[in-house]
Structure formats: structure tokens, C-alpha cells
Amino acid sequence: MRFLLIIPTVFILVTTVFVLMRATGDPITAALGGKLPPDQLAELIHAAGYDRPIVVQYWEYLTGIFSGDFGTTISDNRPVTEVLTTYGTATLELASYAILVALVLGVPFGMVSGYFRDRLPDAVLRILAILAYATPVFFAGLILKLVFSVWLGWFPVAGRVSTDGEIAMQLAGADSGFMLIDAFKTGDPAVVLDVLSHAALPAIALGLLTAGVFLRLVRTNMIGTLGTGYVDAARSRGVKESRLVRKHAWRPALIPIITVAGMQVAMLLVGAVLTETTFEWRGLGFQLSEYLQARDFVAVQGIVVLMAVVVAVTNFLVDVLAALIDPRVRY
């Protein structure tokens, strides 16, 4: 049942984007508006079929999708599937690191915060968490870049790998697009280090945002479970406090974390648009704003469909996972 929800979700999003995109102009004017006289522009627009009724174009688009044809981008003439796989991998890599950072920071500190509820460590951690998600990711990125690459010089300014590293990967035939995997394929620790140092700042910038969310969530649920009879019972049996936190209070707190982690995917994708722009990380988010500017209908629609599917599928998986961990969850 939940799974079927994916279809209307994606359908609604695709339709919205299709209509909105058509309302914002056409790719030909975007590219050549400053070069050609109006009649020549109109001719080109007509030749490309952008002046036909929107319903006709919509139908054409839908039938295309159902036959698995996402088309070729208008502005740079690449198959949409290629764009999606190439840049999707980059975004996936960034998102993976960000989730990792978020978990590593958010979960332990959330537990600490929940345990020391209303005392100093809690106060400090909560303020930091709120700061983390009240700071726009592009401002956080800017500050990180300024401090750690410009002033301290610890990390590279931007990009995913240095030129030397990239060449090494090409020599090794490592072209999965997932830089870390490619780096391992070269077998050169220097390249791996290079890739990791490039990923550090963008991962932190994007991860901090989510870490704040995780922290407060883990804290809330820790407090909730620490107060239940189940933990009290364990405590009365003489279970040590640290073990109590790790074993007993932790597990029930896991479900909301998984749920929220799933919901964070939509947010990560938004954050990725801004992070990728700041750090020169060529992923879907970055490409999306480029294609939007060029009014490349085909490319934007392709990317949005992918994003919608990813979000919907993650939400579905989260529900399944939650049900597996705790059968009482009613989905």
C-alpha cells in the first residue's frame, strides 16, 4: 500500500515541474536571445515544437518516459540518463559523507545531551545543534572554506579531486564516478587521501545541518525511553548506567532516527544544490541550477523525476525498515 504511494507522488511532482517549466520560457530564447532577431528566434522555437499546445507536449513527454526515453538535454546535447548517472553518483557520494558526518556527530552527542538533560553539556550541545540548522549551508560553507582552506590551508578549496589524482584515476581506468571507490582502485594511498581531503569540507557543511537534526531527535527519544518503565526495570536490576544508555535506551530511539534520516533525503537534496555550488562539487543539485538557468526542460524534468523517485523510495524503505526493527510499528 505504502509502495503504491510512490506513483502519485512522482506523478504530481513531474506534472508540477512540467507546467512550471513551460511557464518560465523556452531554452532557445535563453541561449540565443541576445544574438538573433525575433523572427529568427520564433522560427527556431517553432521548428523545435515549443509553441505547440502544452497538453500535446505533456502527452509526448509522458509517453516518452513510459517507454524509458528520457530524451537528450537541450542545452548541451547529452542523454539525460547519462547526466543522471554521472551527476547522481557525485551527489550520492556527497550525501553519503554528509549522512556519515551527521550520524557520527549527531547520535553520540544526542545521547550525551539526553543523558545530561537540562545540565550544562545539554545546554551547550543543544545551542550548537540549533546553530547548526539555523545556519544556511552556503554561509557555513563559506566560513569553513575561509578558515580551513584560505587561512589554515588544511583542505583544498573546492572540487572533488586534484588534477594529479584525476589523471591517476584515468590511468587506472577507474571511472565509476564515485571518487573514493575510484581512488581505492588506483591503489595509491595519496590519491585516497586527496579525495578524502576534498570531501571533508563539503561533507561537514552539509552534514552539520543534518547532525543538528539528529542530535535533537536522539536527545528527545533518549529522554523518552529513559523515562519509561522498561529502562527503570533494567536500572533496578542493577544494569550499569553507560550500558543502560547504550543497550536499553538506545534501541527504541532508533526508529524515529531512521524515519527522520529518510525524511532528511529531501532536505539533503536541497542542501546539496547550495553545497555543490559553494564547493564546486558537480552533482545533480549543481547541474539542476545550471539547467534551470538554460530553461533546459528535458534535463530539469529528468533530474526532478530522479529526485522524486529517490525521495519516495527512501521514505518507503524507511517504513519497511522501521517495521522490521519494531514489529509494533503500524505501517
Add this chain to the structure above:
Amino acid sequence: MTSGEITSVGTAGAAPEHVAGRGAWFKKLPVVHQVRQSVGLQRGMLIAGLVLTTVFVLVAVFAPLLAPYGWSQLRSGDGVAFGAQQPPSAEHWFGTTVGGYDVLSRVVWGAQTSLLVVIVAVAASIVVGVLLGLVSGYFGGWLDRVLVVIADAIYAFPSLLLAILLAIVISGGQSSMWGGILAAALSITVVFVPQYFRVVRAEVVRIKAEAFVDSARVLGTGHWRIMTRHVLRNSTRTLPLIVTLNASEAILTLAGLGFLGFGIEPTAAAEWGYDLQRSLADVTSGIWWTALFPGLAIVLAAMGMTLMGESLNDLADPRLRSRARSGQVAGAVAATSVEADASDPENPASAEHSEENPKGGDA
């Protein structure tokens, strides 16, 4: 509590922070009860949030008095140009931007733009969300099911992408002040409507099943009246929280739009995201003042709202409420907990909040 509560919720929804500055309204506001109710860290957070938000609102309202120059002013009264990228000085406390504007003035005027976005976004979200929630929950049936599916779908939509598209559609591409404000506000509305919708719909569905509705009907009281009255009353606990998240999200989206270059033209209004975007190149050349101040402004404004939202959430959730030193606060707690017919000691809505809040950290 009297029906006065209901009206105050309406106003609070439109702009709680805006009204918070005026004494007459102050005591009736839900937020005030919560300040009294809170203790320790929670009280500190709530008050810090209130202070930041009040400062933000005051700066926005009194921008014409506070800002030393206009937001698009390039030369002082005697006709001498400010010059671009001047470091902070006596004439320009925060320096000047790459375009030759006074940074302090643009930060101050930027608060006004942000506040307008917040007001429009929150007002629109509440009206649409509450209305749809009432209709959906009350009538049920296929309409209800369709609306729920749509709400779920929108939930997954990247709000910033929507904002960009809307920015172009709404303004016909013109980067005017209201074009930018409406684009940011309405795209946030679209994303937040499902949240109000869910809360209100859940209340309606629950109350519809309550016995007193039947008895009220026997007494000849209209259904709608009962619904709006009870639903809104019960939502006072949840709505302020969503409002604060809604507000901070609106600020961040406006800034995100400006940062990506889909925002407001600098001579039309001051906007922090735009200034931040224009200062990107300055940062690498050691010019820090053009980026720092608008960036801090965004962070502080969003943080004020978020702090308020966080502590309101804690206070609404009995498990999270700081344990008060015995009976001292008990009275206050009882006073705030809403109508007896609605209050469930375990607070069914609270689990839902904690899942919804994360949306607030967007952008």
C-alpha cells in the same frame, strides 16, 4: 480559558513575534504562558529566542530610523561616493560592499524584507493549511484521501527548487521586491501547508468522533462552529511551534534564492542572500566584512525563531518539559494545558512534532 484564546491564536499565527512587542497583547499570547511555565535551560532558550526575534522585528520595523543610509544609496548627502569595498570605518561601521553600498544599512533594511516574507509565508500557510485541514477532515471520503496523498507528495518536494520555479513564474522574471518576497513566501507556503493540514485534519477527525459533538448538534449548535472552535483551541499547542519553523524556513529560503541569483534586485530592496552571494569573491581576497554581517543576520534571525520553536516543542511535550521544582509551576502547567476534553496526558501530537521539526533546518 475563554474564547479570547481563539482570536489570539489567529493573530499569533499571523505574526506572533510582530505582536510580541506590544504590551496590551502580550499577556494573552500563548508564548507568554510558556515563558512563565518554563524553567532553567528551557526558559533560557525560550527567552533567548524571544529576545533575538524581538530584536529582529524591531530592527525591521524601525529600519528607516536605524539605518544610516538607504539600501541602494551610493553616495552621502554631500554627493561624495562611498566607494566600493571600503573597510569598516566611522562613516561605515560595517564597511561597504563590492557595489559600493553601506553594509550596515543593507543588513538593517534586509531585516524588513525578511520580516515581510515571514509574515506573508506564515499567513498564507495558516489560512490554506487550516482551511484544507478542516475541509478534508470534516468531509472525509475521496476528497480527504486525495488531499492526504497530495500532502505526502509535496512533503517530499525540494522546497528550494519550487521556490526557484515560482520566483520566475510569479514575477514574470522581474526581480522586483514583491516578486522576490512572494516567490520565497509562497514556495514555503506550499511546503508548509501539509504540516498545518496534518495537524488540523487529525484534530478534526478525532473531535468528529467525540460524543460532545453529537450533543452539541442536539442543542442546535452548528457543526462548523464546533469544529473551528474546538479544533483551533486544541491546536494552540501545536501551531506556534509550526509557525516558528515556518518562519525560519521562510528566512532561509529567501536567502537561498538570493544566493542562487533568483532573488531581489539590489536597488529594489536589501536582501541578505544576495549580498552574501556578491561577497563570495571578496572572501578569498581577505575582505571579510561584506560576507560576515549579512551571514550573521541570517543566522541570528533564523536562530531566534528556531530557539523559540524548540522550547515551545519541549514545553508542549510532557516528557520533555523540564521537571519543575515541585508544585511551583504546576499551576501554570494546568493553566496552559488546553481544554480538558482535548488534553491527553501523553500528548498524542508530540511524537508527530518531533518528526516534523527536522524540516525546520532546511537550506
Add this chain to the structure above:
Amino acid sequence: MSAIRGSRRLLAGAAGTAALALVLTACGGGSGDGGSGGGGSAESLVVGTTDKITSLDPAGSYDNGSFAVMNQIYPFLLNTPYGSPDVEPDIAESAEFTSPKEYTVKLKPGLKWANGNDLTSSDVKFTFDRQLAIADENGPSSLLYNLDSVETPDDTTVVFKLKSADDQIFPQILSSPVGPIVDEDVFSADAVTPDQEIVDGKAFAGQYSITSYKANELISYEAYDGYQGILGAAKTPKVAAKYFTDASNLKLEVQDGSVDVALRSLSPTDIEDLRGDDAVKVVDGPGGEIRYITFNFNTQPYGEKQPDADPKKATAVRQAVADLIDREALADQVYKGTYTPLYSFVPDGLTGATEPLKEMYGDGQGGADADAAKKRLDDAGVTTPVELNLQYSNDHYGPSSGDEYALIKDQLEADGLFTVNLQTTEWVQYSKDRTSDVYPAYQLGWFPDYSDADNYLTPFFLKENFLGNHYVNQDVEDMILEQAVTADEAKRTELLGQIQEAEAKDLSTVPYLQGAQVAVTGADVTGVEDTLDASFKVRYAALAKG
């Protein structure tokens, strides 16, 4: 780590499409001395840019970023030598009019593509035939407006049959974005060819060939020794071009030496900062980009469709704008010298460019003059302040446009002669509005297709022009048409001067800035000066390190 493991399926898909079939031969092999190019200089260098490539196929792109790559890898029949805007035979032996409507080009014998195929007249015919056949919406085929057909009497002779006689612009067209010659065995005759097919097919015969290609990220070039054209062999055997999206990242990398040469476009702030940095050199050259305000002759104040229409007053308003704009201030404050004041319609550096606006307006020395403007408006009987709706694009001509127009507004209003209502519109809408008489006065910029004065006159000031601003002046029109068919160079230069003079009185547009080409290089890089010329083509082959 589950997210990473779960991604493998996605990766498998990526591996197939994003594969770089070509292994970089020795590009990673460090920088040994004494390659085939310049003695003693480094084996390789890294160029950085914020350009964007839309397609490597000359039929599929009409933008600066793609053309910049094409200039390294494809041969041209005619091309501009280093330091000059005027064209000469490149891979051709000779090129001339053999009759008024026939332009004959003779290729050098024995030319080869990098893949070993012969480069013959049949490739040339194929190149131009496919441009006209594909006529892609993103392509430059409109530049071939005067080409009727191409004939190939033998393997080294190409005859272009033209529609109108004595077209002096045609040789320039052959060096423009429509001019790169492509390999008929690799390219498709009726569709835009994907980049990867071009790279895999090694369809290169310019100074460099591409050894590996990652769209808009990294291109590795290797000198092609089969190139026998006018530009000579590349000085550096291997060049890597790195593509940036954010200029400040490019700035930091050129500063720390990971990029040797930073080309288009660093921000004005960055360039000013780098001028004070001893580790790098900032090199300026003339640029082909111009900025101007266009007036709509129907809707501007006192325009033809206005209730108070009066051509004299309308002209006075335009002239007063020309008086009031302080070009030095714009160039310095907004662009920190990366743009320079422009006093004509044809930018400085091109053959035939003059500076009529310098004397005619403002203080007569290039500065602004409010008194002159006031006198002009008073004499024409214009009531001040004149209300002017001024539009600019905030997303098409770079992020500084906002500052540029805020300053122009400020300059026009400073002495109370104008009240400017400044507005900005996103580019697509802007393009539609400006030709539908919505904007009385608006910002435009122009990037040339070829480095000839004609490209700054014909598209603008003929009756049918791309501005669509209802400007008509028969004298100007006649002179423009005449210069295009005047073979005598001295006479043509004189005509160009007269056109600029006449146009400076009419001011259909008010030009005010010319973009400079600025490159930032490491201290040990040489040769940039040679290629930052008025041809506006940057050749990596001129660059050397050490």
C-alpha cells in the same frame, strides 16, 4: 556505510556511459624537460577557466566556452595569426575571390587528421553542408547566410558559391564559430555528434588533440604534430584545462600554483587582489565584449509612439545620457579595470575602430559633464528631470550588472536631470520583452562572432536589426552595406570611420564599456601576451612554463 554499498547498482550504470575510453598516455608522467615544443620549458601546464562547454561539435554550439575549445583542436581555412584581428589562410595555401560570387580556397597538400584520415576538400564541403543541413537550434548556421553551395573541383580546392557578390565578411566568417573543419568519417552528416564520439574518433587537426575528455571538468590536450597552419607548433606538449564553476575557487588555485594560467573569468575583486601578489602575473589584453544601453525609438521619452513624440527631444535625451555616464567610474569602481571605457560602437583594437563619442559628449575628454547635458536638454526644450525606465539583466552579463546599473542610475540622477526607474528581469523574459517594445531603454552586451568591425555594425544599425528598436537612418544603412563589399582596405577603413561618426550623432545605442581579456598566470609562465589579442581567441599553444 550501507548507503555506499547500496550504490553499486547505480555505479554499474555510470561506468558504462561515463567511461573515458582513452587512457591518458603519459600525461601523468610529470614534467620532464625538452619535449617536442619549446626547448627547456615544461612538458605540461594547467589552464583554468570558468567557461562552459555545450558541445564539441561546431554544428551544435554557438557560445564562447565551446568555441574556445574548438580553437585548440580544429583546423580553420582562414584564421587570425597571433597579435592580429585580421584573417589569413590557416591550413589553406591561398584564399581569394576568383569571381564576385566565388570564393576559392586551396588547401595545403597532404593534410591529415589526428586519427590518420586524410584531410581533403571533401571534409570542408562536408563541414559546411552539414552546418546548413543540421541548422541546430544551438548552432551557428545562421552565420552562413551568404553561402549558397560548396564545390570541390579536386582534393585540395574548395569553391564557395555565394549569394551576394564581393562579400568582404566571408573570409572572417570562415574563422568564426561556424568555421571549424570537421572529419567526415567521424561526424554525422545530419545530426549533432556527441562529444565522446568526437574524442574517441580523434577527429582533430588543430594545434592540439584531446586525449581525455570529461565534460566541463577536465580536458587533457596533447600537441598534434600534423598541424601545418599559420599558428605554428604548440610550445607546450601537454595542456590540461580545468573547468571551474566558481571564480573564487579558480583564483585560489592559481594563487597556490595548482593552476598555471587562469583565463576567463575571475571576478574584478579577485583580479585586483592578484595584481598585488608577487607569485602571479596579471596580463591584460583587448577584449571583444562590449556593453551598451539600447534605446527603443518608439517607447523612449519623446519616442515616436509617445503622446509627446518629438525626434529632436528624443535625440537630446539619448545624448544627455551619453554626456552623463562616467565610464571611468564604471570601469574602476565596478570592474576594477577588467573593463575599459568605450567611446565607440566598434571596440578598440579592431581595424577601423575610432572614438567619436569621446569628443562629442561629456567634457570632450572622455569624462562626464552635467552642464553639457543640461545645456543639451534645455536647448531641445526638454523638461527636467526626464523620467527614464531603465532595464538590465541580472543573470546574463555577470553578477556585477547590478552594481553597474546602480551606478549608472546614480550618475544619471546625481544632478537632477533624470529620474531613473531601474528594473531587472530574468534573462528569458528579458529577451522577449526587449523586442516587444516593453523596455524604453535597456542593457545589452555583445560578444563578437568574428573580429571585424562589421560584426559590431551590421547586426545593430540596419533597418532589420536584432535590437528591434525601430532605428532607421538611410545614410548609415547605405554606408554599412557599402563597406561590406569594399575590397580596398583603406577605403573600407574610412567608411567604417564615417559610420561610427554618423552613429555617434544618432546614438541608437550608447556604448560605454569594453571588456578586457585578463589572464592570471604563475610567475614562470610566458606567452600569454602573444595570444590575448584582438582576435579574441586564446590559443593554449602560445603558452609555456619555465
